[in-house]
Each structure stands twice: as C-alpha cells, then as structure tokens.
Amino acid sequence: MKNPENIIEVRDLEINFHTYAGEVKAIRDVSFDLRKGETLAIVGESGSGKSVTTRSLMGLLAPNAEIKKGSIMFHGEDIIKKSEKDMQHIRGKDIAMIFQDPMTSLDPTMRIGMQIAEPLMKHKGLKKKEAIAQALEMLKLVGITDPEGRINDYPYQFSGGMRQRIVIAIALVCYPEVLIADEPTTALDVTIQAQILDLMKDLQNRIDTSIIFITHDLGVVAGMADRVAVMYAGKIVEYGTVDEIFFNPQHPYTWGLLNSMPTLDTASGSLRAIPGTPPDLLDPPVGDAFAARSDYAMKIDTEKEPPFFKVSDTHYAATWLLHPDAPKVTPPAEIVRRQKKFAAMQKPKAPISNSDSKE
Amino acid sequence: MPDARKKILEVHHLKQYFNVGKRDEVRAVDDVSFDIYEGETFGLVGESGSGKTTAGRAIIHLYEPTSGEIIFNGQDVSKLHTKKQMHAFRRQIQMIFQDPYASLNPRMKVKDIVAEGIDIHGLAKDDADRTKQVEDLLETVGLNKDHSSRYPHEFSGGQRQRIGIARALAVEPKFIIADEPISALDVSIQAQVVNLLKELQVKQNLTYLFIAHDLSMVKYISDRIGVMHYGKILEIGPADEVYNHPLHAYTKSLISAVPVPDPEFERNRIQVPYDESREKDDKKRRMVEIAPGHFIRASEDEVAMYTQRAVDAGLING
Amino acid sequence: MADNPKDIAIKPGDFEPLDQQAGPDNERIAAPSLTFGQDVWRRLKSNKTAFTSFIILVLMFLVAFGGQAVYHHDPNAQQPKYANLPPKIKGVDLYGFNGHLKQSGKDVDAYAAAGAGKDVHYVLGTDYLGRDLLARIMYGTRISLEIALIATLIDLTIGVGFGIISGWKGGRVDLFMQRVIEILSSIPQLVVMVLMATAFTKTGMASIIAAIAITGWTTMARLTRAQTLQLKNQDFILAARTLGESAPKIAWKHLLPNLSSVIIIQTMFTIPSAIFFEAFLSYIGIGISSPQASLGTLISDGQKNFQFLPYQMWYPAIVLIVLMLAFNLLGDGMRDAFDPKSKR
C-alpha cells in the first residue's frame, strides 16, 4: 500500500470453458492490480471465478479453457502469451501457489524434505545437499517442531494443519515475488486456521512477497488483507482498501456477505442470508448478475450491466445504486452501523489518498 | 433452570473406542455425558478429531458404543432389539452430514434421494402421493420441483445440503443430528442453511444436536453448548454464557481463534494459546456445576478456581 | 476500469424497483440434465480411439454371430480335393487374393491345379481338409467370444458378490474371504486347466469356461471389495442406514450403481484375457477339440502349414489381435469416461 508499484496488472480478462452444454463464461471482464508487498484478497462465493482467475496467472488453466480477451502483465510481459516452458521457469520461482487441499497438493510417495528441496534444485540449481539444508531452515520457519527429525517423513505422517505448513514451505522456499493462496485454510478448522494465517503474515514480513489471498470467508479477509476485491459470477463487483470494504461497502452483494456473518455484537436471532444461488455461468443473465438475489434490484438491472462508479480514489463499485439519478436506499442495519464507524474513523486523520490514477 | 423441561436425549458416560485392545486403540469418545431437552438446540464444538462426529454417530446407533448409556425418549437405545423397534427409532432420529458432495448418492435422482425414507417406511399412499411429498419437501428447503429429476452433481454445495435436509425431514423426525452441516459451505450460504434449520425447528418442533468447529455460528443456532476436546466434554453451558464468559481455558482459546469480519478488531486480536498438558495429568475429573446450568470438567482442587472465575464473570454471586 | 458513468443513457423508469417475486428465478440450473449413462456415453464418443474400438467390436460381434446367416458355408464341411487352397476373391488379380501360390519359386494357380471350376473361390482360402477358412474363422470367433463372455459373466457374478460381502461385512469374515482369494489366485490357471482336463473326460467349452471362471474372479472380487470398503463409509450410505434401509437393499440401490464403473471397466479387461487364455489352451491342445473350432485351434492348425501357407495362421491371428486390442483400448477409454475427474 505504501508503494504503488504494480507487480501484476490484469486487464479485461475474459475466460470461457468449452463444455458439452455450451460455453461456461467463467471470467467476464476482470481487471485488477497487485502491488508490491501488499495482500490482495479476492472474496466471493464458490463458483464466482476466484480459482480460474488465479490459475490463469499461473498458466494452469484446464485444457478446455479459452482466454477470449485480456492481458496479464508480469514485469512488463504478458503471461498469456508465454509458452509452457517459460511458465515453468516462472511457476514456483517468481509466482508460487498454495492450494486448498493440503493432501492432494503433496506427493504422497516423496519425503517432505525432498519436496521442499526440489524447487531449489530446479530453479536455483542448488546441489541436493545445499537444497536439503535450506529445506530444513524452511521447516523451522513454518514452525514444524523437531524439523531434523521430521524432514524424512512422508506427508501422511502429518496432520492437516502440519501438511498445510509444509505446502507453504514448498511455496516459499524460492522466496517468490508473488504468492497465490487459494483458500489455504478452508479445509482446516478455526484453531489451525488461526495458526496458519499468523504464519503467513509473519512470513510475508520476513521475505517481502505480495500475496493474492483467495477466500469466501470475510472474517479471514479482515485479518489478512490490505485491499479487497469482491467477485460475483465471474466479475469483480467492488474493490477498495480493507477498511473501505468492511466499513463503507457500496455494493448490495458486499452488504449481503457482511450481513450474513455473525459478528461479536450482532444479537442472536435470524441471520440475514442472501437468498438463492449464484447464476449459472453457462447462461449468465442479462443485466446485473446479482439482480435475481438483490433486495435493491431495479428495472435497469435486468437490462444493463452497471459500470464501475468511483467512491474514492481507491474504492470502486459496480452497482446502479451509485448512479446519481438512482434513488437513495438505506442499507441493512448492520451496514449502517459499519458506515457510522467508518465516518468516525475518517474524522481524526486526513484520508490517506493513494495515487492510483492509472485506471 | 431448564430441568423442568422434558429430556429427549440423555447420554451417560458414553465411551466409544476403536480397535479396542490393539496397539492403535483410539478413544474417540471417552466418558461423555450430557442431556438434550426437547425443542432446544444443543451445540457441540471442538477441533478436528475431538470426537464430535463419533459421538453423533454413536447416538444415532451407527456404532455400537463401547460402554455407557444412550436414552432417547425414555428408551435405552442399546435395548432396541426387534427390527420393529429399530425401525421406529430410525424414524425419530435423523442426520445431516458435513460433506454435501459425499452425502448424496451420485447415481440417484434428487426425487429418489429425498423419497428414500418415504419408501423405506412406506409413508406414501401411491406414486402421486410420493411425488407430491417430495415436491413439498423440496419447496420447504427452497428448491423447485423441476429440480427433482436432476442428479446431485448438477447442484451447488448449498443446494445439495438442502437436498440432504429434505431427505432427513421426509420421515418427520423429532431429533436431528447435524454434523457440521455448514463447515463445507460458503459463508453466505451458511446463513441460508442455518436460517432454514431454525425455521424448521419452530415449524416442526425439532430438537437439534448441532456439531461444528466454529463457535461463532454455533452460538447463533444453539441454546446450550458443549465444548469437546480429546474425546471429553470440558464445558457445558447456556450458549451466550459459554461464548461471552467461557470458564475453561480451552474454550477461551477456541473462541479467540474465530475470525471476525472487522479489520479493526482483527488488527488488535490476541490469540489465546492453550496448554493442553494440564488435561493429561492423572487427576480425577468430573463435570462440576460451577454456575447454574454451567458445567466444567474439573478435579476437586480446580473447583475453587473455576468458581472464582464465575464470580469474576458475574455468573454467580461471590 | 472505471467507466465514466456520465455517458450512460438512462431511460425514465430505469430506476423503478424490481418486483423480486416476479423477478428471475435465483435457483435456476441452465445445463441440460444428463443421466450418468448419457454422460459416460458422451465422453466415450469424444474419445476417438475408444469409439473406433467400440465400432470394430460391434462389427466383429455382428459378423461372428450373424455372419452365417449371410455367408452360407458350413464351417465343418470337408472337401479333401479342395484342401489348402489360397484365398481367391472374384475379380481381384492381386497376389494373395487370386488363388495363386509360389511353389519352388514358380507361380502356380492352385485352383486350376486342384481342378476347381471357374465359380469356385474361397475368400480366405481353405484348410488342410478343404474347409472354408472364412466360415471357420467366423465360427471360431463366435466360439471364442461365447467362451469369453460366459466365463466373464461367471467371473463377474462370483467376483462382485464375493467382493461386496467381504468388503461390507469386514472384520473376521473379510479376513477369511481374503485368505480364500489369496490361495486361489496363487494357483496358476494352467494347473487348474490340466486338472480340469483330467476331471472332464473330454475337454471342451465347459472345461475351459470352468477353468477361466474358477481362477479369474479373484481380481474382480478384489476390486469390488476395495471399492466397497471405500463406499461403505460414504455419507450417503450412512444416510441410508440412519433411515433404516436393510443391508441387501443398500447393496442393490447404493453399492451396485456406484460399483458399476469398476465392474464394467474390469469386464472390459477380463474378456480379452479370457479370449487369450482360451486361444492359448486350444493352441496347446487342451482346449476346444474338433470338430469345434476356436481362434486358438485355428491358429494351431494354421501354424502347421505356416511355412507354405502362412495365410492359414495369419487370418485367425489377425482376428485375435484385433479383438484383444479393441477390447483393451475400449477398456482404457471406458476408464477415462467413467472417471469423474475427467469431467466435461
């Protein structure tokens, strides 16, 4: 946040999947930046396109995927145009990834020490002995107790939380510039999740990587992110700093997400769920994809897609509610409470304006 | 306290061990006792591997308990011998599962999945009645009747979970064990399922045993909460009390781990570590009622400490 | 990213609230509904190798079982004067198909030499007793397929039943049943066959089928058991149990349909190995005995004249190879088509 240098710039990305039933329009015009040293959280329901977006950054899309449009600039070069061979040099070295399921992302037949050492041998050309020595350091760093004793163990000998630590060790061993974490704690329970999140924050400070953190859990985002992009049905619908998204959200979908979570001081009673299910991307609806589930939907929402409206220099939202002619609506009580808090937060210090007029 | 109400389930000293006598013996549930009152929701929380699922499955008689007593509606479950008694029992207790992908047979149509209980217990007069019942059940859980001829893989996680709920409701049970019914769902969908369960509870007078590892959601749906760790229940009490004034160190640690959707709070959060070595000393512990309806698993010499905590928290007068 | 909102044309009434009740359905599913079978068929069709193999197999079955209805030649009719005639197809003048032979370096018209009339032609030639080779191959293929299919069916019934019981019961029952399998599969098939040959006074279809079935079902049982062990702890099976479903019904409604892919794939590999085993036994002479023919006996017969009349062995051998290849390739394709991970 302090440094506006962009490491990754995604522009107008559109990705379709060819299936027997037709084209699944999984990513529909997505643009975002990742800045040096920041954590960008991408939040959205399952199927909203979070994983497809990040897989496209890694050049790991399924064979039936087609990138219809757009560019992904990394160090001034377009990743989309790179060959598989070039991508192999980038993957694991410059951009690393952590997946949701710690079991399937480890090789069950290989000792964990070797698995951590492998990227070092491949990308940095280290000898096996040096690589193993560094792997040991890495195991210490991710908090495995008795690393010397466990470096020759196999994945099944570890618990779920430990395995995820090992996955993190593998991802970070080359000190990548960008770490993509796709729901790294969804398969874990809260206690272990808290440990893993602390570990990631700690490591980020030490090795200065930028993180794209994918999750559906706003609670996790609040503790991890500097900036947040909210995704819905293959689009980013709102993005801003973590405080802007949590305390001054503008998009009804963001309202719905925040509203459906119990917080410390929400009284018991019924939670406000978002009704229904996200639209089928095989046949996305005309107009705004959220219209069928939105309490605030207007006639125009079934006809035209809303553009991004600017809320602040760092905060944009794609909802017709922000159009100057649209009626002023009152958000749900929980959101009003949050917005009050935001107003209070703004007063003492002058708003820090980030210069990001590149859009 | 609520003792005046009818107990629908009583669990006394339940032990469920696996591989008994072998080297890999697991004491998944080790001397657990609790009661559930009719019409309430009892939340069971604890980290992975603490024995929640095992306890639930022992209650619904998927396992043969190693020892202990399970009394449902005044009847000892282990004494249900005849097929008929077992059949009647099966209609009264139902289960909702954690993994919405594994809990529906991928080769069956939704209507046959939902109608499974109807078929087994012969609850439909004829085919038309069966179809009608299925359609009503789908509507109850917020799905359309044209979903009934589709297969499970066509649905999202939240929709599948609702199909699982419809299947359980089909036999009109009194008591439902929900084993982490929301853990595998998106946060936004979790609220849908929680609300649906709450609504059904009121309409159909259901009693729930709600299992989860995330205390914040459990607090919402539960009237009382039991906290489990290493096969034992460490704390039982009214939901708000356990959540806002936990007495046991483990409960405190568990609550401190729950992420809160508030960046300001998160920036200042302190995670309370838990030292589990204390649990493993050889002291004899039992459930002690520290405050009315609020039990802690404690040894004799710890009672004073917990009582002091309860006084400090204002649960009882010093 | 940020469009300039001022350029957007707004009509009056655009910002009227939308009636949610009448609004779009928020639980809609757009993809057409496919049954599991349809889904597998669709994926199988898109796999060219497997689909070609499937077509070839269909054709071979048609010819083997229906060929005699079109090609009226008795496979057992002996015509010693027409023995060992090479293939001759009407109107084709290509060596190998024109009835000519090379004898001590000279090209000889074998049909003329045997005194056959102009209208005599055997498409694939004749064997040493003057029997029509095409008719015999069709007949032999049929016998081979019959043996393989019946043996596989028996394999399947015993194997699947055994596997389900073993996996479902678990514990001691499972332990005992596994020992049975281990013992059985340690006996080589050939030993069983020799025992069979001595038990049955005359070896033939029955003894071969018995030999294949006795030893062959263990693989099927192993696979079914492993899959049953996995399935029985799946939540949907537990759900059926909590609803009070009986074990046989669970096996029928929940286990079998979910085992079907494993069973079908394994069947696809059992059939060709049964075909091959039959051919092998008949080839070494403890299988089908004359006048019956199978691919094995045909190859064995042809091999005797291989030096001079290689076609007598080549044609049945080609049929055998194509049959086995097609089954194996189709089996591979099925495996992919059934794999839920190779979705779409």
Ligand SMILES: Nc1ncnc2c1ncn2[C@@H]1O[C@H](COP(=O)(O)OP(=O)(O)OP(=O)(O)O)[C@@H](O)[C@H]1O
């Ligand atoms: N059939 C079994 N055989 C042997 N051990 C078992 C069996 N079922 C469960 N266990 C063990 O019993 C303990 C408790 O398991 P259980 O599934 O009840 O935990 P849980 O609290 O439900 O955890 P989770 O949050 O992961 O679902 C674990 O150590 C588990 O490995």
Ligand SMILES: Nc1ncnc2c1ncn2[C@@H]1O[C@H](COP(=O)(O)OP(=O)(O)O)[C@@H](O)[C@H]1O
């Ligand atoms: N290989 C694929 N073939 C077809 N559709 C796919 C494929 N991978 C993903 N999709 C579709 O793309 C959309 C976005 O998926 P994904 O990015 O995985 O969502 P999530 O936000 O849960 O990570 C979904 O509609 C999904 O069904």
Ligand code: SF4
């Ligand atoms: S654009 Fe319309 S439908 Fe979409 S979120 Fe805004 S108000 Fe709701």
Ligand SMILES: [Mg+2]
């Ligand atoms: Mg994903």
Ligand SMILES: [Mg+2]
């Ligand atoms: Mg469990």
